Amino acid sequence: MSAARAIGLVLGLAAEGAFGDPRRRSPVTAFRRIASGPAGLGVAGAAVAAGVLTERAARGRPVLQAATTAAVTWVVVGATGLVGQGTELARDLEEGLLAPARGTLSELDPRVSDGLGMVGLSRASVETLAENTSEVVVAPLLWGALAGAPGLLASRALGVLRRAAPGNWAVARLDELVHLLPTRAAAALTVVAAPVVGGSAGGAWRAWRRDTIAHPSPNAGRVEAAFAGALEIRVGGRTEYPEGVVELPVLGVGRNPDAGHVTRAVELSRVVGWLAAGTSVVLAFAAGLRRR
Template sequence: MSAARAIGLMLGLAADGALGDPRKRPPVTAFRRVAPGRTGLVLAGAAVAAGALAERSGRGRPVVQAAATAVTTWAVVGATGLVAQGTELARDLEEGRLAPARTTLSELDPRVSDGLATVGLSRASVETLAENTSEVVVAPLLWGAVAGVPGLLASRTLGVLRRAAPGNWVIARLDELVHLLPTRAAAALTVVAAPVVGGSAGGAWRAWRRDTIAHPSPNAGRVEAAFAGALEIRVGGRTVYPEGVVELPVLGVGRNPDAGHVTRAVELSRVVGWLAAGTSVLLAAAAGLRRRTPH
């Protein structure tokens, strides 16, 4: 059955590329509207339960499982939208249009963007591209490969809930647990992808292993550090959120980022997404072959 899951992942990714920006998709936008309310966690649990039911109904029916996986992958994976928004950011920063850049950044990241100049917006753009590559591309794909439709839904809905309710301890801990391995997988894929965009694999590896030790979160900063090392720039530091100012460790070494680094970060995100897609399909297919192998 995991072969059907692998086919579903491929079809869903093809739909993501063909149908474009997930900001225009009803499943994503509808959940974002209700997530800030008290019913957000309940609705997320109901969505995962429905996903488990769909996965169960597909057992022994490869076409049903592939279709359910494809539709869910299309609904939750945000690779195309992330690249589109990153391209908007890079173009606006290159042309000095800071107000539109702040607007686009606010769609991707909860930090306060008012008052950020070109360097601050470039740094924030690289950071959010890295974080979202892990959260909306790598994590759902890997969970989809190992847990099917429920894995896809759980990974994505928890990420939305965490951003909608940043002070909720339960949601934050669940999100950390679900993304514990995917963030490290995303950082590892960044190391592999770095040379493809003219970056430094060694720099990505060193920044990931060296600079995230001081980070207060078990997950946040891993992929950001790898992106910074790959692009040979510095990110991190003082960051303003609606709930207050956070002093984060500096990640990477080198110069401050500019619009050109944002463009390269978009390409790096794209390549990491391709690698994550190939990895997830192989994982799902390998799981199916292992189940068929007699012991």
């Protein structure tokens, strides 16, 4: 069964790469709309329960498990869409088109983007690329490797719910718990990936270990700091959300980011996604061998 789950992850990632535009992915879009309403938590629970039932039904039937894992992976993983939107951001910033960049940023990040200039948009773009790499790529892949379809669905559902209902204390705490491992795995993969994009592995490691100590969240900022260190820039600081202004610690050292750094952040996200895919396949095999 470990082989079936690993094959399903590979097939799902191949489908996600071919049909990964988030603007055309009706399952995720529909779920986001429902999650924004009062029944959001129930819908998320139902999705995870369906994943559990599907996993049980496929037990002892490797072809069915590979097929269901592939389908769920395609639905929840957002690597291709993230790279596409990041590329749009970088291109608009390179051309000085701030209004379209603000629109694209708003699709990825809940912060208030009105009034952000070139530096602010570049900084926000790097931060959201880092955060989303962890949330929509690394986290679902790792939990999918360890828990199959329920892990894939639970990881992504919690992220959607947290953004749809930012004031829900229970959802926020559960989301933090589920992402304790993936955020650190994403930061570690960023350290490994940094030299591939001409970045600094040592800078990524130091920023991750040094600058996130002062961060108020157990997860937020880990992979952002690693991205900043890898690109040798500074992110963090004053950030405005619809519910208010937050003063976050500065992550990384060096210059303020610009459009060129956003382009490199997109490539870094891509490489981290590749590494996460390989890691998830290995974990799926290892989990199956341990159960045996």
